[in-house]
Amino acid sequence: MPDSFDVLIVGAGVAGSALAHGLATAPRKTPLRIAVLERSLDEPDRIVGELMQPGGVNALKQLGLEAVLENIDAAKVKGYCVCDTSAGKTVEIPYPGGHEGRSFHHGRLIMNLRAAARRAPGVHVIEGTVTDLIEDSSSARKVIGVRASLKGEEEKQSFFASLVVVADGCYSNFRTSVLGPAATKPTTKSHFVGAILEDAVLPIPNHGTVALIKGSGPVLMYQISEHDTRILIDIKQPVPADLKAHILANIAPQLPSSVQLPVKIALEKDRLRRMPNSYLPSTPQGSTSTKPGIILIGDSWNMRHPLTGGGMTVALNDVAILCPLLASVSDLSDWSTVKPVLNRWCRDRKPLASTVNILSVALYDLFGADAPELELGGECVNGPVSILSALVPSPALLTYHFFSVALYSIWVMFTHPHLVSRPDEKPRHAPARLEQYPFLLLKSVRVFYTACVVFGPLVWMEMFAHAGPSRRALLLGVVVPLVVWATFFSGLA
Incomplete structure (x- = not known):
């Protein structure tokens, strides 16, 4: 050799x-x-x-490596399913254009x-x-x-x-x-605790399932072979002393009913393994x-x-x-000829890499939020599914969708009926009254501020932290005002 x-x-x-x-x-x-x-x-x-997004499958094809997905009992992934059992809601988010990912x-x-x-x-x-x-x-x-x-x-x-x-x-x-x-x-906000469920039935077949858990981070489930389904349970610090008891008492009851028994069986026979969720x-x-x-x-x-x-x-x-x-x-x-290549590589990879990175952390902050200001933005997953699948790499489009959802949530607060409960009558839905507007205005400021706090640092770190003064000036003087105005007017429309 x-x-x-x-x-x-x-x-x-x-x-x-x-x-x-x-x-x-x-x-x-x-x-x-x-x-x-x-x-x-x-x-x-x-x-x-x-789990490999459609964008990853496309990259394998570009490298001539699509055959590596064969003969490993891989499952097709056609999109996502977001479940909130406490609200009785299940939302299907299919990948656009019939694109598919793979899990294995x-x-x-x-x-x-x-x-x-x-x-x-x-x-x-x-x-x-x-x-x-x-x-x-x-x-x-x-x-x-x-x-x-x-x-x-x-x-x-x-x-x-x-x-x-x-x-x-x-x-x-x-x-x-x-x-x-x-x-x-690396910064670590939480850990994923993983196990394998045997012959579990997910709410929507061939879809990655995200279960929203009150008082905890999200739970992710996806089929990785004919009989095996991976479950990843987000556990924040500090980790409970008896992790299995914590999951059985607080997490499992909030999961879709079809997977609750497989979860209990898996906890009895399988060892729990942890992996840091790092950025x-x-x-x-x-x-x-x-x-x-x-x-x-x-x-x-x-x-x-x-x-x-x-x-x-x-x-x-x-x-x-x-x-x-x-x-x-x-x-x-010859490092003098390699350096320009690395500079171009770092520039050319930015659209997809930064989009995926920003979205991953922002979605986690939304799904794992305890604050109502963040929970109002949970519907943001419906718009940028093309971004989630890594088929449309665009940080600008991601920013547009994110703040459109924030403004839409503000519009909903002012225009949609609210649940009203009075001692002398049954609970009912009624439009917001004029005297509620000051409170709603304050809440709107908190919603938009929270969106900025979640999203702004990520965009800065991914796109501009290591940029030169001219690029930072472009961000502050041109990009931010354009995005804010475009998002605002789209919200009005």
Whole structure:
């Protein structure tokens, strides 16, 4: 086995395996020699990364990897179903245009992706744990390879490459050392607690189900094989001491009746597993603060809340954009030619990645809200389903829909009948009275303020936090006023 390659990829998950295949098959004058180092090549067992949006399926097709969804007992996903059992409401949200996603056991997909990478020309998949980065002593901080402990060998082995790509997931060991002072720490609001339900019947077949739970975060359910359905229960801090008892007493009774018995059975026979729901905005790569010769991709660089199932979609779209850009570079060891490619990649990925990231966190804040000001905006999922599915990547359109819903909720407060209860008569619905207007006006301000507090920081972090002064001036002077006015007039209409 050689110890020198053109590209060395750390991690053989979704992003790493897809990148190896994509680079090996991209049109190029000189074929690349690629090594993929993975700690364990056994089938992974995770409770997330099991639902792929239609946008992710499209990215697989673009990479020539659509076959990895075959022979893994994957289920079709035709949209979402939002359930609020306390209100007796079930809302179907189909994907537009007949598009479909897929859901599956995560490990089965990964094994197919690794097999596809192995079959690609010039790719070596190696089982070993990367422990250190190797830097060129003659060039300040430039990474030229890694040291790894290979399975079955006592001594570490060095591997060298023109370009090193880190795709080692959410618990990345190299994020801080690569990004330097620009690195940020992931923020975790809650955890998903997962189990598998056997032969459960969801309210709407082939739809991911989001159950809204009073006093807790949302519960997500989707079929991942013929007989298995994944359930992910959002648990906020502090985690209850007896988690199973908490779920049985407070969560299960609020779930659709068809899944309550499978949930109880699963809690009796299956171990509960936890996964942090983390958010990590992307940081520009190729800048003076980051190490040359190495880049990050996937969850090691950028994470969003898993509620919308957008993680794999963002990673695969990143790979689909990056592969032809890197294939156009004749000498990957020349960092001066790689840097412009990274800058273009970071720019070209923004529309889809930022849209999915913003929506995932904003929807979680809405679905998991205890504040009535946020709950009024829950209907926002009906408008931007094309955005949710990653078929229409547009932060501007997402902003429009989000604030349209906020203004619509204000209009509803003033124009729709309210439930009136008086001691001398039966409860009835009646229009808002004039003397109620001051209170409704104050509540309207709180609704719009809360929408801004939820949405504004996300847009800033995703689109403008690392932008130059001119782009920030464009946001404050042009984009914000246009969006506000357009949203306001659409609300009036």
